[in-house]
Amino acid sequence: MRIFLAGGTGFVGGHLRRELVARGHSVRLLVHRRSGTQEPGIEQLEGDATVPSSLFAAARGCDATINLIGIIREFPQRGTTFERLHVEATRNLIHASREAGISRYLQMSALGTGPNARTGYFATKYRAEEELRNSGLDWTIFRPSVVYGPNDEFVNMLAGMIKALPAMPVIGDGSYQLQPIAADDVARCFAGALEIPETIGQTYALCGPDRLSYNELLDSIARVLGMKGVFKVRNPLALMRLVVPVLQRIPLFPLTSDQLEMLVQGSTCDGSWSATFGFTPQGFESGIRAYLKR
Template identity: 40%
Template sequence: MKRVLVTGATGFVGNAVLASLNKHGYVPVALVRHGSENKLKHSVEMVKGDVMDKASLLKALEGIYAVVHLVGIIREYPSRGVTFEKMHHTATKNIVEAAAEMGIKRYIHMSANGTRLNAVSDYHITKQLAEDEVKNSGLDYTIFRPSLVYGQDDSFINMLAGYMKRTPVFSYFGDGSYPMQPVFVGDVAECFVKAIDNQSTTKMIYPLCGKNVYTYKHLLRLVGKALGKNIILLPVPEFAIKTGISLFGKANWFPITKDQFIMLTEGNTCSSDDAFKILKVERSDFYEKISSYL
């Protein structure tokens, strides 16, 4: 049986990948830090370790066939040592070096849509540095760049729904025309797992987006509709949000950071659906999915 180590296994995407690995006959091995075991939603093999501790990674990689690296954050907490540089770049450097040292060739990496050399946000800059580590590692890698990933336990769509449940009025930024192409977590997980033994995907980078493009304003209306609420949408000028971010953006209680605002206004769509075609993964309908769980 092929044992596959999953980093970030206790997270939102991680639990979906564990389920997909089971479905396709692999043996999922979850890398877990002490005290995080209760976040696993599936009965799988566990190994203790930390992506910041290379020695623990070398031990965790014993007998492993492939690695699926999912560790990442959407918001920094510098006071706790949780930064984009550390969790994206350094963590990736550690795992690819450990995998190479242990002679493990197959490596699946989760990056993010919008990652590029000339990125503006620190989030995408550190994602690019991580990709560079992967490409220079000598591993048989596949890099996936998902757009906004949604599902029953996501943070973004459920955050929007939580606000909408408490009030009939919801604000949006600017004219709300920012394009978005959210992708279902189960579809993302299927792509990751199906790529493991698909040699045509090695040394490739694929964006992963859902099948429909929505404006941010339209997406908000769909969330409200799924909740059975007729939400009143009110625009907030971009300069007001930028002022709030400059004053409070680093505070944990403020709902949006500078990087999140940059990424939202840049848009989040894909120009290719090659991964879904090659891996034969049918993309889910956004409204149908959120209606099933909101």
């Protein structure tokens, strides 16, 4: 198949590109500007998912669309908003797919979203899902938990902090739970869905096998780094909810109100997705050991 891939230049996109090509697919990759690097099986085509007219040529002649576009933080002064990148971009890609005669469409969403979402990130992710559910296309939606891998932002950031700081700040009591999933496993699900007809019209929560509290996750990272433990300093949740909205105005501050609420909400699932896709996901500690040690 020839796959029209939007949002495929980022972290998960790199894993998915390799998985698709390894399975014999060719990829038409939507990029803002062509790079000088050529990957086998990958065709770069310039366009912008927020500019509908730039998408038709990219979608034409393809057999399926995959949308990985997403941001975790807004910068409204630059036009980078959840509304624009999650909802409008999805709407434009659906329209371009219809115009190109593409019926198969896979969408990256987020574990924790739903009709009663309380954050801007989750609310717009859910509205993007609704655009797709009402599109008439043969859709599949994936909602992954925290995704980790060699170039991830979350685990690498925590590892850097653990190595550099005498104590790790923990919001609240750190008991909220996460179930991280490897980027390679997410890529296998997306690519596999193209080959499994029963995934059409389904929404899958994706998570790894290890359900860890935030405190346990920090301890796991420390063990992989060869450290005996992590000294943790608790920051009261009520105080953080007052402080973060002020500090998030500073671009380099690493946390927003949305991210705070999503973190303490937790991100877990029952793992039933693995029965459909036929493989066991990688364990967290063995997965991060493959790249944090280096």
